[in-house]
Amino acid sequence: MEIIDSALGGGFGTVLTPVFLLLGFELILIVPMILITEIFTGLIGGHFHNGFGHVDKNVIKWLVPMAALGSIVAVIVSINIPKVALNIYIGILIILLGVWMLIRYVRSRKNKVKLEVKKKNWKLPIIGGIIGFNKAASGGGFGPIATAGISWAGYDSKKSVGSTTLAEGIVCVVGLATYIIMKGLPVINWSIAIPLWVGAVIATYPAALIVKKMNTKVLGIVVALVVTVLGAAMLLKLIL
Numbered sequence: 001m002e003i004i005d006s007a008l009g010g011g012f013g014t015v016l017t018p019v020f021l022l023l024g025f026e027l028i029l030i031v032p033m034i035l036i037t038e039i040f041t042g043l044i045g046g047h048f049h050n051g052f053g054h055v056d057k058n059v060i061k062w063l064v065p066m067a068a069l070g071s072i073v074a075v076i077v078s079i080n081i082p083k084v085a086l087n088i089y090i091g092i093l094i095i096l097l098g099v100w101m102l103i104r105y106v107r108s109r110k111n112k113v114k115l116e117v118k119k120k121n122w123k124l125p126i127i128g129g130i131i132g133f134n135k136a137a138s139g140g141g142f143g144p145i146a147t148a149g150i151s152w153a154g155y156d157s158k159k160s161v162g163s164t165t166l167a168e169g170i171v172c173v174v175g176l177a178t179y180i181i182m183k184g185l186p187v188i189n190w191s192i193a194i195p196l197w198v199g200a201v202i203a204t205y206p207a208a209l210i211v212k213k214m215n216t217k218v219l220g221i222v223v224a225l226v227v228t229v230l231g232a233a234m235l236l237k238l239i240l
Contacts, residue, residue, distance in 0.1 A: 010143020042169020054162025070132025094231030
């Protein structure tokens with residue numbers, strides 16, 4: 001899951017949360033475990049992505065503050081949020097962003113999509129608030145929306161993936177700290193958490209290398225397809 005998450009900009013928590021729910025774990029146990037794991041993977045993976053030139057400082061500057069605020073709000077109000085409604089909202093939003101990305105990259109005729117000259121940083125705080133809220137409330141819904149949203153703001157797919165990875169690690173620190181302040185130290189199933197962390201951390205470098213080697217247009221199409229499938233999977237899970 002970390003290979004997919006770091007290479008394509010999302011999917012770790014979005015997929016693992018429903019998987020753990022199906023295994024019988026409660027959300028109050030799942031979310032802290034995912035937040036802790038993605039603190040390590042986000043910061044380490046972000047370091048590798050930055051080394052390959054995949055992190056844009058402007059994205060971090062405009063995205064992270066509102067994402068952190070969103071995560072704080074989510075923890076405070078999470079008790080009163082209907083989880084089904086939240087998942088429906090995330091699923092629909094992910095599908096719409098994924099389809100938009102797919103159309104955009106398929107129509108592009110060149111390896112590099114020429115959008116960097118039209119960067120719209122005002123969009124990033126809006127995206128940040130949404131993804132920070134999603135992450136702290138449900139454990140997922142950060143990466144797919146952030147990757148698509150950063151791309152929507154005018155950054156190419158490699159910058160979208162790398163910046164999302166680093167931003168997620170930073171926001172997870174804030175989310176976990178707020179969680180501890182509001183609800184106390186979370187109960188962690190260490191027999192699952194430790195193997196999860198180890199496997200995820202090991203995967204961060206090869207994932208960043210995959211992004212380095214991939215064609216920008218191809219990566220954009222792959223990201224769009226993965227984002228769309230994740231959104232559809234969430235909605236199908238609720239229906240079935």
